[in-house]
Amino acid sequence: MSLVLSEDQQLLKDSAKAFVDQNAPVSVLRGLRDSKDALGYDQNLWRQMLELGWAGMAIPEAYGGFEFGYGGLGVVLEESGRTLLSSPLIATVLLGASAINELGSETQKSELLPKVVSGELLLALAIDEKPHHRPNRIETSAVKAGDGYVLNGCKTFVLDGHIANKLVVVARTSGAIDDESGISLFLIDANTDGVSINRSWMVDSRNSAMLSLNDVKIGGDALLGAEGNAYPGLTRVLDIGRIGVAAEMLGSMQQAFDITLDYLKQREQFGVLIGSFQGLQHRAAEMYSEIELCKSAVRAALSALDDAEKTDAKIAELASIAKAKLSEVATLVSNEAVQMHGGIGMTDEYDIGFYMKRARVASAFLGDALFHRDRYASLNGF
Amino acid sequence: MQAIAQLEDFRQETRAWLEANCPASMRTPMVDAEVVWGGRKATFVNPESKVWLERMADKGWTTPTWPKEYGGGGLSKEESIILSQEMARINARPPLNSFGISMLGPVLLESGTHEQKMEHIPKIVRGEIRWCQGYSEPGSGSDLASLNTKAVLDGDEYVINGSKVWTSYADKADWIFCLVRTDSEVPKHAGISFILFDMDAPGVTTKPIKLISGMSPFCETFFDNARAKATNLVGGLNNGWAIAKRLLQHERTMISGFGLAGSQGDRGGTTSTMDSVERAAMYYRGDTDKISDPGLRDEIAQFKIDSAAFALTSQRSIEESKQGQGPNATSSMLKNYGCELNKRRYELLLSSLGSQALGWEGEGFANDEIAVTREWLRSKANSIEGGTSEVQLNVIAKRVLGLPDMLSLVQK
Numbered sequence: 001m002s003l004v005l006s007e008d009q010q011l012l013k014d015s016a017k018a019f020v021d022q023n024a025p026v027s028v029l030r031g032l033r034d035s036k037d038a039l040g041y042d043q044n045l046w047r048q049m050l051e052l053g054w055a056g057m058a059i060p061e062a063y064g065g066f067e068f069g070y071g072g073l074g075v076v077l078e079e080s081g082r083t084l085l086s087s088p089l090i091a092t093v094l095l096g097a098s099a100i101n102e103l104g105s106e107t108q109k110s111e112l113l114p115k116v117v118s119g120e121l122l123l124a125l126a127i128d129e130k131p132h133h134r135p136n137r138i139e140t141s142a143v144k145a146g147d148g149y150v151l152n153g154c155k156t157f158v159l160d161g162h163i164a165n166k167l168v169v170v171a172r173t174s175g176a177i178d179d180e181s182g183i184s185l186f187l188i189d190a191n192t193d194g195v196s197i198n199r200s201w202m203v204d205s206r207n208s209a210m211l212s213l214n215d216v217k218i219g220g221d222a223l224l225g226a227e228g229n230a231y232p233g234l235t236r237v238l239d240i241g242r243i244g245v246a247a248e249m250l251g252s253m254q255q256a257f258d259i260t261l262d263y264l265k266q267r268e269q270f271g272v273l274i275g276s277f278q279g280l281q282h283r284a285a286e287m288y289s290e291i292e293l294c295k296s297a298v299r300a301a302l303s304a305l306d307d308a309e310k311t312d313a314k315i316a317e318l319a320s321i322a323k324a325k326l327s328e329v330a331t332l333v334s335n336e337a338v339q340m341h342g343g344i345g346m347t348d349e350y351d352i353g354f355y356m357k358r359a360r361v362a363s364a365f366l367g368d369a370l371f372h373r374d375r376y377a378s379l380n381g382f
Numbered sequence: 383m384q385a386i387a388q389l390e391d392f393r394q395e396t397r398a399w400l401e402a403n404c405p406a407s408m409r410t411p412m413v414d415a416e417v418v419w420g421g422r423k424a425t426f427v428n429p430e431s432k433v434w435l436e437r438m439a440d441k442g443w444t445t446p447t448w449p450k451e452y453g454g455g456g457l458s459k460e461e462s463i464i465l466s467q468e469m470a471r472i473n474a475r476p477p478l479n480s481f482g483i484s485m486l487g488p489v490l491l492e493s494g495t496h497e498q499k500m501e502h503i504p505k506i507v508r509g510e511i512r513w514c515q516g517y518s519e520p521g522s523g524s525d526l527a528s529l530n531t532k533a534v535l536d537g538d539e540y541v542i543n544g545s546k547v548w549t550s551y552a553d554k555a556d557w558i559f560c561l562v563r564t565d566s567e568v569p570k571h572a573g574i575s576f577i578l579f580d581m582d583a584p585g586v587t588t589k590p591i592k593l594i595s596g597m598s599p600f601c602e603t604f605f606d607n608a609r610a611k612a613t614n615l616v617g618g619l620n621n622g623w624a625i626a627k628r629l630l631q632h633e634r635t636m637i638s639g640f641g642l643a644g645s646q647g648d649r650g651g652t653t654s655t656m657d658s659v660e661r662a663a664m665y666y667r668g669d670t671d672k673i674s675d676p677g678l679r680d681e682i683a684q685f686k687i688d689s690a691a692f693a694l695t696s697q698r699s700i701e702e703s704k705q706g707q708g709p710n711a712t713s714s715m716l717k718n719y720g721c722e723l724n725k726r727r728y729e730l731l732l733s734s735l736g737s738q739a740l741g742w743e744g745e746g747f748a749n750d751e752i753a754v755t756r757e758w759l760r761s762k763a764n765s766i767e768g769g770t771s772e773v774q775l776n777v778i779a780k781r782v783l784g785l786p787d788m789l790s791l792v793q794k
C-alpha cells in the first residue's frame with residue numbers, strides 16, 4: 001500500500017487540475033444555481049470530462065473502461081472538489097457503475113458499463129429513506145409477482161435522481177426493517193410506471209431528489225445481485241462511495257483552506273495583516289495538521305480499493321476512518337473559513353459560503369462523522 | 383534504487399544473521415528496566431542485552447544508515463527498511479536507545495569536522511558514551527535563544543559558567559551537547575555556539591528534579607568554571623543556533639513517535655489491558671459486547687481514528703522523504719499532533735479506569751493501574767518538552783503556511 005501518488009496518478013491529477021481550473025471555476029456552479037438549471041450540471045463540461053476518460057477510470061477494460069483504478073478516480077474527484085464541480089461523477093460513475101460492477105451479472109455489466117463510459121447512461125443510487133443514513137434500515141418492499149417484482153416505498157436524498165436514466169433501488173424482499181438479510185438491489189428504468197421523481201433543491205446547489213415507488217412492476221432481470229443477499233455487496237459499493245466522496249471533500253477543504261490562508265495574508269486591521277495574529281495562526285496551523293491527516297486517510301483508503309489482497313473488512317475500516325475524519329474536518333475548516341473571512345464570508349457574492357454548504361451535504365452523505373465513529377467502534381468490537 | 387534481486391539477497395542474509403545472533407530473551411516485548419541506554423555507567427539487568435548490543439554494534443546496526451567510516455552500518459535506505467522489517471518479524475528489541483543516536487549523531491554527521499566525527503560517532507554507535515542535552519535554562523524556555531550560559535575562550539579551552547534545566551538524565555550521562563553564549567554584543571540568535579564536553583569535568587554538578595508524577599527523569603545542571611576543548615565546538619563559532627534548530631527537528635521526529643502508541647496498542651503480542659483504551663474501558667465498566675457509555679465510546683472511536691490517521695501520516699511522511707531530505711517542517715506538525723494524541727490517550731484511560739486510575743501507591747491498586755496514573759501525569763510534559771505545542775504551532779504558521787511573523791516585528 002502506497003500513500004504517495006504514483007507518477008501516472010500525479011500526471012492525471014495535474015491534468016485534472018488544469019482542466020478544472022480552466023473550465024469549471026466555482027462560477028459555473030453559481031450560474032447553474034442562479035438560472036435554476038433544469039439538469040443541475042453543465043452538459044458541455046460533462047462531455048469534455050467523458051472525452052478525458054473520467055467516467056471509465058475505475059471500470060475494467062473488459063467493459064470498455066480504462067482500468068486506472070480507484071486511485072485514479074480519486075485524484076479526479078479530489079480536483080473536481082476544489083472548484084465544487086457539479087457532475088454525474090459521483091452518482092453515475094462512483095456509485096452506480098460500482099454497484100453494477102460489484103453486483104451485476106456478466107450480461108448486466110457488458111450491456112451497461114460501456115454506456116457509463118460513453119456517457120449514454122446516467123445512474124442514481126436510491127437508498128436512504130429517512131433523514132439519517134442507516135443502510136440496513138430499509139422499508140421499501142419488493143414483493144415477488146410471477147417472474148418479476150412489485151416495488152413500493154419512498155426514498156430521499158437520491159443524488160442525481162432527477163437526471164438518471166436508471167435507478168439502483170435498495171429494497172427489502174424479506175425480513176424485518178433492520179435486518180441485513182433480505183435486502184435486494186434492483187435496476188429500474190426511471191420512466192417505469194409508478195416511479196415518481198421530485199427534484200429537491202439542496203443547500204449546496206447540487207442535485208438530489210425524492211423518489212416514490214407506487215406498485216412499480218419490474219421483471220426478474222431487474223434484480224442486481226442475489227435476491228435477499230445483496231447487503232455485503234451493497235456495503236462494498238457504499239464504502240467505495242464513501243471513500244470517493246472523502247476524496248472530493250479533501251479537494252474542497254484544501255481549496256477552502258487555501259482561499260482562507262490567502263485572505264489572512266491580504267487583509268489588514270490595526271495596521272497589520274490579520275495573519276500575524278497568533279489567535280488566527282494557531283487555528284490555521286491546527287487546520288493544516290488535520291488536513292494532512294485527512295490526506296493520509298484518503299490515500300490509504302483509495303489505495304486499499306485497488307489492492308486485491310485487502311479484505312472487505314479492512315476496506316470497511318479504512319472507509320469509516322476516512323469518512324469520519326473528512327466529515328469532521330470539513331465542518332471545522334469550512335466554519336473557520338467563514339469566521340476568518342469575517343463579514344465578507346457571510347456574503348453570497350463571495351465563494352467561501354459555497355464551500356461551507358457543500359461541506360455539510362457531503363458530510364451527511366453516506367454517513368456523517370457520528371455514524372462512521374459508531375461503525376468503526378462496532379467493526380473493532382467495542 | 384537498488385536492484386530487487388540484490389535487496390532480496392540482503393533480506394535473506396539479514397534474516398539468517400538475526401536468527402543466529404539475536405538472543406532468545408531479546409525477542410520478547412521490552413520491559414522498562416531492560417532498556418539499554420549505554421554509557422560508562424551502563425548496567426545490564428539482563429546480560430543478554432549486553433551480548434545483543436555488542437553483536438549489533440559490531441555490524442554498525444545500532445545506527446544502520448550511518449557511514450561505515452565512523453562505525454555505522456553503511457546501509458542504504460532500502461536496506462535499513464529491510465533490516466527493521468526483519469527485526470520486527472522476530473520481535474527483536476532495539477539494541478540501544480540514546481540521545482546520541484536520535485539527536486546528536488545526525489547533526490554531527492551533517493555539520494561536524496572529520497576529527498569530531500572520528501572522536502564521537504563510533505562511541506555513540508557502540509553505546510560507550512551516554513549523551514545529554516543542555517538547552518533550556520531557568521530563564522530560557524520557549525524563548526530558548528535568550529540563553530545565558532557563557533563560554534569564554536582561554537587558550538585552547540572554553541570556560542563555561544551558568545546553569546541548565548530539564549536536562550534529561552543528566553545524572554546518568556557522560557557527555558553533554560550544550561548551547562552556550564559566546565557573544566553577548568550581537569542579536570541573541572547570532573551569539574550562540576554548540577559545544578560538547580565531559581560531564582565528569584571539574585565544575586559540573588547535577589541535581590534531579592522531582593516531578594508531579596513522582597519520577598525524576600530531569601535534572602538541573604550547574605557549570606562553575608567547567609572547561610571544554612575548543613576543538614569540540616561544532617559548526618563554527620556563533621553558529622550554534624542553526625545547529626540547535628536542526629537538532630530540534632530530529633528531536634521532534636523522535637518525540638512524535640509517542641503518538642504512535644495509540645494505534646500500535648492493538649497489534650498482536652501485547653499483554654496488558656492498558657495497551658488498548660477500549661479494552662480497558664470495557665473491562666473496568668464490566669461491559670461485554672460494547673462500551674456502555676455512548677459518550678465515552680464515541681470519544682474513544684474518535685481517538686482511535688485520529689491515531690490511525692496519524693500513523694498513516696507518519697508513514698506518508700517517511701515515504702515522501704525517501705529521497706533523503708531528512709526531517710522537514712512537517713516534523714513540527716507530527717510532534718505537536720503526536721503529543722496531543724498521547725495526552726488524549728491518557729485522559730481516556732483515566733476516564734476508562736474510573737477510581738482505579740486515581741491511586742498513588744499502596745493497597746487496592748495494581749501496578750499497571752498505578753503506572754497509568756503516573757504516565758498520565760508524565761504525559762503532560764509531552765507538549766512542553768522539545769518546544770511547547772504553542773511553539774510548534776508558531777513554527778507551522780510561519781514556516782509551512784508562510785504567515786507573517788508578529789514576534790520578529792516585536793523583537794526588531
